[in-house]
Amino acid sequence: MDYKDYYKELGVEKTASEADIKKAYRKLVRKYHPDVSKEPDADKRTKELNEAYGVLGDVEKRAAYDELGRQPNAQGGQGGSFRPPPNWGSGYESSSADDSDFFADLFAHVGGRGRANSQFQMQGEDSHAAIEVSLHDIYHGAKRTIVMRVPEADGQGRVVTRERTLEVTIPKGVTEGQQLRMKGQGQPGSGGAPAGDLYLEIRFQNDARYKVEGRDVFETVPVTPWEAALGGSIDVPTPSGTVSVTVPPNSQTGRKLRLKGRGIPSAQPGDLYLLLEVVLPPANDAKARELYETMAREMAFNPRQKLGA
Amino acid sequence: MTSNVIGVLLEDKALSLEELARACAVEPDWVVQRVQTGVLLHDGPPPGQLTAWRFTSLDLVRARRLREIESVFDANADLAALVVDLSEEVARLRRRLHVLGAD
Numbered sequence: 001m002d003y004k005d006y007y008k009e010l011g012v013e014k015t016a017s018e019a020d021i022k023k024a025y026r027k028l029v030r031k032y033h034p035d036v037s038k039e040p041d042a043d044k045r046t047k048e049l050n051e052a053y054g055v056l057g058d059v060e061k062r063a064a065y066d067e068l069g070r071q072p073n074a075q076g077g078q079g080g081s082f083r084p085p086p087n088w089g090s091g092y093e094s095s096s097a098d099d100s101d102f103f104a105d106l107f108a109h110v111g112g113r114g115r116a117n118s119q120f121q122m123q124g125e126d127s128h129a130a131i132e133v134s135l136h137d138i139y140h141g142a143k144r145t146i147v148m149r150v151p152e153a154d155g156q157g158r159v160v161t162r163e164r165t166l167e168v169t170i171p172k173g174v175t176e177g178q179q180l181r182m183k184g185q186g187q188p189g190s191g192g193a194p195a196g197d198l199y200l201e202i203r204f205q206n207d208a209r210y211k212v213e214g215r216d217v218f219e220t221v222p223v224t225p226w227e228a229a230l231g232g233s234i235d236v237p238t239p240s241g242t243v244s245v246t247v248p249p250n251s252q253t254g255r256k257l258r259l260k261g262r263g264i265p266s267a268q269p270g271d272l273y274l275l276l277e278v279v280l281p282p283a284n285d286a287k288a289r290e291l292y293e294t295m296a297r298e299m300a301f302n303p304r305q306k307l308g309a
Numbered sequence: 310m311t312s313n314v315i316g317v318l319l320e321d322k323a324l325s326l327e328e329l330a331r332a333c334a335v336e337p338d339w340v341v342q343r344v345q346t347g348v349l350l351h352d353g354p355p356p357g358q359l360t361a362w363r364f365t366s367l368d369l370v371r372a373r374r375l376r377e378i379e380s381v382f383d384a385n386a387d388l389a390a391l392v393v394d395l396s397e398e399v400a401r402l403r404r405r406l407h408v409l410g411a412d
Contacts, residue, residue: 026382035396053381126332128373145311165311171318179366180316181324199332199369200316211408218408 006052006065014066018057025053124187124196131180132205133170135212138264139239141172148198152188168200173265175215178202210239215270217263222279223247228255238262238272245274253278323363333372340372348375348390371397 007014010024031037032045039045055061131144148164166185174180179199186196204212211218221236231249235242240262247257255276263270283289295301302309330337341359343349349368355361364372371393378389406412 029381035399123331125334128332167311167313169313169315171316174318177366177370179319179369181319181322182314182316185312185314197332201366201370211410213404213408220410 003069004052006056009048009052010056012056014069018059021053021056025049025057029053121191121193122189123193124189126196127186127198128201129198130201130203131168131170132203133174134205135207135210135217135239137170138174138204139172142170144168144170146200148185150187166198170202173269174202175264176202176204176212212264215264215266215268216273217270218273218275220277221245221274222277223251225278225280228252228276228278236274240265240272247276251276251278319364319366319369323365324369326359326362326364329364329369329372332369333376335372335376339376343372343375343386343390346386346390348386348393 007016010021010028012021012024016024028049029046032039032042032049034042034046055065127148129146129148131146133142133144136142137144144167146166146168148166149161150164152160152162154160166182168180168182170180179201182198182200184195185198188195209219217239219236219238221234223234227234227247228251229249231247231251233244233246236245238259243259243262245257245259248255253276257274257276259272259274261269262272281288283292324332326337326340330340333340337359340349344354344362349372350362350364355363374393374396375386375389378384378392379386382389384392403412
């Protein structure tokens with residue numbers, strides 16, 4: 001795996017004091033905090049900063065990391081990689097699901113031996129991660145495959161990282177921010193104690209057509225001027241299939257039609273709101289121009305009347 | 310090897326006090342203090358024993374954010390709560406802007 005320079009991530013020297021590291025981290029984590037940052041990669045940077053500070057902000061972990069940095073192949077530039085010495089170190093915490101491969105491998109190796117041989121019983125830590133789901137997944141439920149890197153004891157009692165693939169069932173009707181708990185899928189326990197749990201936070205993928213607020217779904221529906229003016233039945237594709245909708249006469253752009261219970265499914269489902277958008281046909285041929293000219297001549301219509309025009 | 314796992318939504322099976330504390334890597338007392346000051350479980354501690362308290366997704370997300378702000382910035386609990394309140398309000402307004410197409 002590639003060596004990650006945590007000092008560089010935080011913009012500090014290798015000789016930086018604990019206070020300097022904390023100061024640098026706080027400054028950067030404020031700059032890239034996803035709630036306030038306009039940077040496009042704010043989320044990614046925040047994760048990297050948290051990972052770097054998770055190591056450099058902890059005396060034991062920093063010492064282990066510095067030791068790693070002194071390995072011959074640790075910082076070889078582009079091709080740089082590291083091989084942790086066997087049976088090295090003890091007593092370090094393991095990683096969470098959000099950390100990088102480098103972090104997971106580093107702390108599986110440095111934390112491995114002591115934990116595996118310990119008689120001390122301790123339940124594994126809980127892990128946290130996020131999973132993105134589409135609106136289709138939300139309406140119909142889905143299965144997702146996720147790969148986790150977790151430390152496990154090998155035959156010699158050493159701990160190595162292994163990839164674990166989980167096929168996760170996403171239940172129908174989840175909403176943004178909900179947490180799925182998977183018992184026993186977190187970090188392994190020590191001394192025979194049970195593993196921790198894995199929590200997956202549900203995040204919605206942005207959708208070009210639909211917008212979601214709570215359990216309500218919003219969809220913009222283009223209509224012709226005559227459908228809007230005269231009313232009538234139109235077919236509209238929705239997340240739960242195509243439905244036939246009656247457009248009331250004299251509708252304008254922005255009119256909201258509510259389809260009760262067709263929002264995100266649940267015992268109390270949300271509603272689907274159709275936002276009408278009147279689209280004018282282009283006046284790009286003689287016939288179309290003639291029709292517009294007829295309307296201009298024969299319809300007494302001044303949309304700027306209220307402006308005093 | 311692939312394991313099939315079925316997650317349980319916290320809305321269907323909420324966390325106990327101890328489970329929330331473990332998920333946030335804090336002591337149960339930390340959670341109790343924040344419930345008693347109204348930072349977690351908005352409506353205040355529900356009647357009954359602590360063992361009857363139940364926490365859903367919102368509480369877990371909020372508790373983890375509180376702990377993060379407190380530990381990263383050495384912030385006191387009230388200040389961290391204010392930051393988390395503001396952060397949730399920003400998120401709510403951003404979602405609203407997105408729905409209105411104004412983002």
